[in-house]
Amino acid sequence: MRSLKVGDYMSRHPAVLTATMPIEEAVDKLLKADLTGGPVVDLNKKVVGFLSEQDCLAMMLEGTYHKEQSATVADCMSAEVVTVNADTAILDLAQQFGSNRPKVYPVVDYQGKLVGVISRTHVLKAINLHLQDSYANH
Template sequence: MGSSSPHRVSDVMTRAVVAVGRQTLFKDIVQRMEQWRVSALPVLEGDGRVVGVVSEADLLPKEEFRDSDPDRFTQLRRLSDLAKAGAVSAEEVMSTPAVTVHGDATLAEAARIMASRRVKRLPVVDAEGVLEGVVSRGDLLKVFLRPDNDLADEIRRDIVDVLFPVPVEPVHIVVSDGVATLTGRVEDAARIPLAARLVRGVEGIVGVDCRLTAAGSAAG
């Protein structure tokens, strides 16, 4: 399909990525997050492979335990957090293994990983685990900002013209605020529900009002 819509992570990800190495110091990590306004940074090996991710959540224990002398119970219960509180480098605070995604993953797959692992940003890696970019929640939502006429063009080209090459009455496609309305009369009644399902799957469509009707007695 000659589709122009961003269906894959590689279409929406940010390629210029700020990352840190295992030995990057705590203060430098905080500084980079602040400077680049990001909530997490990939941690890389020398060859660019992602070995972990350090997020704000990984850094907070240092702040939390800074002025306190935790009791024995807290020490046992929060052992990993206390270790992070005493940490000085990325290697000691990072979460590992990193939750990553491949560039050819669909946006739905990336969204599912983010939701299930409760992360806001995912490093995008190639087959060898080398960093290619980062995809954020905001990147995934960008598809909903596509202009209505782009969406209508894609529906016409990739769905309507393919399923109904010779409609009985012309098929009209109107997209308004991401909601697609289809009207017209077609020969093949069985293809109408399929059309509605395919339109719903177009990136950026938020709703479908399918008013297509079938011509002839076969439609009943």
């Protein structure tokens, strides 16, 4: 199971967000990608934040209530981001998932540039496929 790596199961086409993007555009991208959150990158594709569904909900509800101008991703995102590398073992990442942990992790290269995302669903599929292969070979 240690041979299963994040890079083999991550999405290489995540919803990529920028800090200056309107929150409505970010929500649209997340919904189209069917993700619960997405990385926020700078012009060099370095991860500078993370925007979750919860962040979006709170801001959109507040905006609806106050009928104010649209917020940007920078207004809502978390600047503290937990990233993983494509070489990380799926098993190690699975053990990090907990109730207060992210459901989606940006995957970065060794320069900190975004190369994809991996979600709990991706990890579950990887482990399930491995277990199915193990059962089929016995």
